[in-house]
Amino acid sequence: xxxxxxxxxxxxxxxxxxxxxxxxxxVGILLLYTTDAETGGLGLPDAQGNEIYGLYLAFxxxxxxxxxMIADRFLGYRRSVAVGGVLMATGLFMMGMxxxxxxxxxxxALVIGNGFFKPNISVMVGNLYEPGDPKRDSGxxxxxxGINVGALVATLIxxxxxxxxxxxxxxFRIAGIGVLLAVVILATQWRGLARADRQPExxxxxxxxxxxxxxxxxxxxxxxxxxxWAASAAEFTLxxxxxxxxxxxxxxxxxFFVRMGLTAREDERPGLLALLPIYIAGGAFFMILxxxxxxxxxxxxxxxxxxxxxxxSALTAxxxxxxxxxxPSYYTNAGEDVPLPDPRTLGVVASSEVANMxxxxxMDAAAVDVVAALDGIEVRxxxxxxxxxxxxxxxxxxxxxxxxxxxxxxxxxxxxDAHGAPVISVSIPDGATPDxxxxxxxxxDGKKIAVFVIDxxxxxxxxxxxxxxxxxxxxxxxxxxxxxxINPEVYQSWNPFWVIFLTPVVVAFFQWRLGRGSPIPTxxxxxxxxxxxxxxxxxxxxxxLFSNDGTDKVSGLWLMxxxxxxxxxxxxxxxMGLSLVTKLSPKRLVGLTMxxxxxxxxxxxxxxxxxxxxxxxxxxxxxxxxxxxxxxLVALFIFAVLPKLNTAITRYGA
Numbered sequence: 001x002x003x004x005x006x007x008x009x010x011x012x013x014x015x016x017x018x019x020x021x022x023x024x025x026x027v028g029i030l031l032l033y034t035t036d037a038e039t040g041g042l043g044l045p046d047a048q049g050n051e052i053y054g055l056y057l058a059f060x061x062x063x064x065x066x067x068x069m070i071a072d073r074f075l076g077y078r079r080s081v082a083v084g085g086v087l088m089a090t091g092l093f094m095m096g097m098x099x100x101x102x103x104x105x106x107x108x109a110l111v112i113g114n115g116f117f118k119p120n121i122s123v124m125v126g127n128l129y130e131p132g133d134p135k136r137d138s139g140x141x142x143x144x145x146g147i148n149v150g151a152l153v154a155t156l157i158x159x160x161x162x163x164x165x166x167x168x169x170x171x172f173r174i175a176g177i178g179v180l181l182a183v184v185i186l187a188t189q190w191r192g193l194a195r196a197d198r199q200p201e202x203x204x205x206x207x208x209x210x211x212x213x214x215x216x217x218x219x220x221x222x223x224x225x226x227x228x229w230a231a232s233a234a235e236f237t238l239x240x241x242x243x244x245x246x247x248x249x250x251x252x253x254x255x256f257f258v259r260m261g262l263t264a265r266e267d268e269r270p271g272l273l274a275l276l277p278i279y280i281a282g283g284a285f286f287m288i289l290x291x292x293x294x295x296x297x298x299x300x301x302x303x304x305x306x307x308x309x310x311x312x313s314a315l316t317a318x319x320x321x322x323x324x325x326x327x328p329s330y331y332t333n334a335g336e337d338v339p340l341p342d343p344r345t346l347g348v349v350a351s352s353e354v355a356n357m358x359x360x361x362x363m364d365a366a367a368v369d370v371v372a373a374l375d376g377i378e379v380r381x382x383x384x385x386x387x388x389x390x391x392x393x394x395x396x397x398x399x400x401x402x403x404x405x406x407x408x409x410x411x412x413x414x415x416x417d418a419h420g421a422p423v424i425s426v427s428i429p430d431g432a433t434p435d436x437x438x439x440x441x442x443x444x445d446g447k448k449i450a451v452f453v454i455d456x457x458x459x460x461x462x463x464x465x466x467x468x469x470x471x472x473x474x475x476x477x478x479x480x481x482x483x484x485x486i487n488p489e490v491y492q493s494w495n496p497f498w499v500i501f502l503t504p505v506v507v508a509f510f511q512w513r514l515g516r517g518s519p520i521p522t523x524x525x526x527x528x529x530x531x532x533x534x535x536x537x538x539x540x541x542x543x544x545l546f547s548n549d550g551t552d553k554v555s556g557l558w559l560m561x562x563x564x565x566x567x568x569x570x571x572x573x574x575x576m577g578l579s580l581v582t583k584l585s586p587k588r589l590v591g592l593t594m595x596x597x598x599x600x601x602x603x604x605x606x607x608x609x610x611x612x613x614x615x616x617x618x619x620x621x622x623x624x625x626x627x628x629x630x631x632x633l634v635a636l637f638i639f640a641v642l643p644k645l646n647t648a649i650t651r652y653g654a
Contacts, residue, residue: 549621
């Protein structure tokens with residue numbers, strides 16, 4: 001024992017911590033990377049970026065359905081976690097390579113690896129404790145803190161600093177190194193974690209693995225494919241075909257878990273049926289929580305005043321890497337007192353394609369010539385290992401050459417966003433390397449400054465838009481300077497911060513109630529979790545009012561308060577859900593039922609991406625009221641089934 005808990009808890013704590021650092025690095029930057037068109041991202045429309053984010057999170061939590069079953073029946077838990085870690089690290093290193101194919105292949109490996117890793121390390125925590133051990137719930141709370149230490153490091157340090165200094169590619173690689181550290185910790189504690197493992201076994205009464213593949217997974221892919229085809233044929237604009245396909249594919253899986261409870265042995269049936277409302281609560285909650293990487297990150301990016309001054313200056317003094325230039329898109333709804341860049345700091349081109357090639361850092365020689373033709377522009381090539389002014393290097397761009405036929409390898413495509421505005425994406429062949437890096441310079445008042453390239457429309461949105469809103473010309477920054485702002489993904493760090501800060505408070509409160517002889521029933525904790533989540537969404541609808549429906553930026557304190565309320569809900573719901581799954585399930589099915597918990601999370605996560613994709617189609621007030629209504633309905637459902645839940649929990653000593 002260590003601090004009253006089994007010694008294996010703390011190796012699992014640190015294993016999970018490093019893996020979660022990688023996971024939350026992905027949650028923090030995936031949407032930003034796919035939609036970024038100013039600092040070298042993929043430049044995809046917001047709807048497509050949200051679709052990728054939602055599908056990634058959905059499959060990350062769907063694959064534990066299979067990973068838990070494989071661990072139960074074939075591999076055991078330790079080996080499954082090790083295999084998952086290696087696959088995840090491989091996927092992250094692939095994503096760090098240039099080319100969209102590597103990006104997709106890396107995401108796929110990451111998803112499969114997570115299926116082996118995530119459910120089984122949670123089961124190992126539960127296996128450390130004897131049935132009925134009252135310390136199990138607090139053990140899961142401690143384990144949950146490990147998750148959030150990794151999340152805090154990811155959102156506050158790893159993601160923003162890596163992408164600000166080393167670029168997007170190295171951010172993925174650093175996350176991969178974190179997963180490798182998790183695998184190393186697991187390997188060094190292999191023998192000591194034997195008690196958390198068990199030999200794989202199969203019960204004759206269980207559905208065979210082949211039957212599950214034929215009757216569940218096979219139908220899921222068939223129904224999902226039909227859903228994708230039907231949505232494509234109907235040309236849905238609100239719900240993208242991939243989202244429809246995933247949701248349709250989940251129907252056979254939902255049917256499996258409902259049928260498993262209804263047809264189980266009499267002594268197992270109440271516990272398995274009691275898992276169903278727990279799954280519903282978990283899916284609904286994580287639909288809201290994982291808006292952190294979609295809708296809430298977009299809120300931070302587009303509607304939050306992120307100036308690196310005032311209270312924020314304390315953070316930037318300690319962690320200067322969390323701030324970045326406020327590039328032109330930031331100023332379109334900034335306040336009247338916010339100074340704009342000097343127009344001479346910008347290189348304004350007529351071609352949106354050229355501006356996007358610069359912003360996505362994939363230019364060709366012809367695009368460089370267009371910028372070079374602007375008044376006073378000098379093209380400076382940055383040689384490898386050359387030390388140059390930081391303000392120059394931060395605004396440099398990669399230039400790619402031609403193929404064997406003398407044609408540029410840079411490809412430009414145009415689509416439309418949710419409002420019908422053109423979105424330009426720039427791509428290069430997989431594995432292509434740039435011929436050189438260049439920076440565009442202009443001499444102003446005897447000093448050479450680096451120039452940021454934008455198109456004429458973006459220029460008008462910033463300067464003419466300011467004069468239209470406020471009726472006078474703006475105050476300007478000195479030539480060559482941009483205002484410093486906090487990276488939008490940094491605001492996600494409020495969630496793990498509050499988890500770490502509030503976990504001792506919540507645990508102490510529950511222990512205090514227990515000591516008084518009036519403990520809060522576990523099922524009621526689930527209800528409180530959904531009620532607090534609903535309150536957090538109502539708070540954000542109020543923030544929408546103060547933002548004048550998104551036309552003005554508002555304080556980051558709204559996000560801080562939102563995450564505080566959501567975190568209180570999370571501490572009531574998520575650890576209790578994980579704990580109940582291990583208590584209410586037959587021991588031989590714990591891996592599978594834990595996969596069911598993550599399947600429910602997958603269902604909710606797909607909606608996280610969906611709601612992030614439609615966020616700009618609604619006013620902020622309407623958007624958050626809609627989500628609050630959905631969350632409130634789930635809270636009412638949990639309230640209605642509380643008596644049955646409490647009966648099942650009492651019966652199994654949970």
